[in-house]
Amino acid sequence: MRIRSQDFATGLLFLAVGVAALWIGADYPMGTPQRPGTGVLPRILAWCLIGTGLLLWLKAVVSDSPRLTSWAWRPAIMITLATVAFALLIDRLGLIATMTVSMTLVALGTAETRWREYVPFALIMIAVGVGLFIYGLGMPIPILPRDVLWK
């Protein structure tokens, strides 16, 4: 069996989600045949997922599937940080600071970034962002950090 094969890994994912769904949904009521309850479809789907996962494992045993290729850690981590930063900062720091942080994180996600090109681009994006979303569409987002605004 090839642990690092795509089929095996996909099977593992499906199995894990299926078992988790059964576990979490164990106490969802099944209702009656005439009035199927909350638990019917989740349970059916969980078993279907488990079945699919097992079949994929079987397939991984009997035949070759491509190996998992290496992960692109740098863009994956940086893009994740960029969205998380946006979510955490937008209500607190306002649009300009949030955009600066989250766009810079994206730029750090690839080795191809040229800073001389990025800085003017980021300034244009911030101008577009403030102009379009706050003045244009009237979204209730502060432009500057709250504290600065109120002092």
Add this chain to the structure above:
Amino acid sequence: MEVGTLFSNLALGLSVAITLQNLLWCLAGAVIGTAIGVLPGVGPVATMALLLPVTYLLPAEGALIMLAGIYYGAQYGGSTTAILVNLPGESSSVVTTLDGYQMARQGRAGPALAIAALGSFFAGCVATIAIAIAAPPLTRLAQQFTPPDYFSLMVLGLVFAIVMARGSVLKAFGMVFLGMLLGLAGTDVNTGNTRFTFGIGDLFDGIGFVPLAMGVFGIAEIIANLTNPERRDLVSAKVSGLLPTKDDLKRAIAPVLRGTFLGGLLGILPGGGAILASFSAYTIEKKLSRTPEKFGTGMIEGVAAPESANNAAAQTSFIPMLTLGIPSNAVMAMMIGGMMIHGIIPGPQVMEQRPGLFWGMIVSMWFGNLMLVVLNLPLIGIWVRLLLVPYRLLAIAILFFCCIGVYSLNNSANEVLIITVFGLVGYLFMKLDCEPAPLLLGFLLGPMMEVYMRRAMLLSRGDPWVFVQRPLSLTFLILAGLLLLFVIVPNVRRARETVFQEAN
């Protein structure tokens, strides 16, 4: 259907589509569609997901006209990149690169672009009429559906999505189940119980369609695209001599007709759509040609047929969505998302309750196609310049628009965290070579199927045989079964052969 009704329907549609406001939304859709079509790595699904929050601000007609324009506009734009840069701007333009780029290298980029645009325009016009003719009878049929019929039809739709998904059938199955499970998360409307919410208040209303789609299609694509360093070989920024010769036109007519017909047909199939259509059209042209060996060296037939086919298919794939309320691919899932934002429940009732919306959208497609020819031929130079924007900058813009778009749905920063999670999940799917489209369809259809299942069981007093006793429902289930057999049997055979080989 009588010709008279067809004309009165189209006249009604014309009166809606020709208002200045709707023409402008149509133009906006066509421009955005062309732009993202030209840009490799930015697809119509992600763009539509991105713009769904914005459409909330528009009237329903304008919103749907614009969203539709993005999809068929992307088909036009995709061919430009395919011909000039040898990169498919859209996946449906992959085969256009084969002969289109060769023509461009021979200095015949102009005729290739012109034939692609004119072929697409012709296909778009024919497909618009096809929708207008096919929609009313299908709608009438759909109105006779009972809950078990709907349930089985959705089963058939999902099976189609599985069959048409590229790659492993098993993975597509799993993705559908996973999508349905995700769709069930939140409060069960029938019983009021919550499911899979982990006690998180933001999940009580279920996972939003927009954050899910934006994460899986938008964010995940940024991660994947930033990984691969890009290379673009622009033939020349200047395209001279747009006009095709008489010989070009003569050679292109038959492929355009065949491509339109084939694309229109394949577009209606659930799970089909533009990609399948362009591949099939190219294959058929090659088979029919007297000089198949010349394909790949700059044959105009190899541009005309797939470009007509993908545009025809892009438009006829609206038929099942408009008449039955069933999305046949991820883009149609977005259209349904757009309708639901405006409180319209997709299905056969839309044509009767909102005839202006229904026919207005269909007629707008014709206007959209006309605008696209103008946008794409004389203004080609502008679109080419767009290709000079490197992806490293695009990624920044896309990510920002995704974040602020999702935030604006409910002014909730927590929804941005949901796209973060689904962005990583989407990237995992890419790594596992699992296509996300079946997941999206399962996500939309899962809760609908539960509703119809409950209604069917209630009406039949708990007798599950109702699904095979109704003739329509039985027909759908048999079709679904046959389709599955059709794809599984060769797989079983191949797997067995492998086992036998290893045993020896």
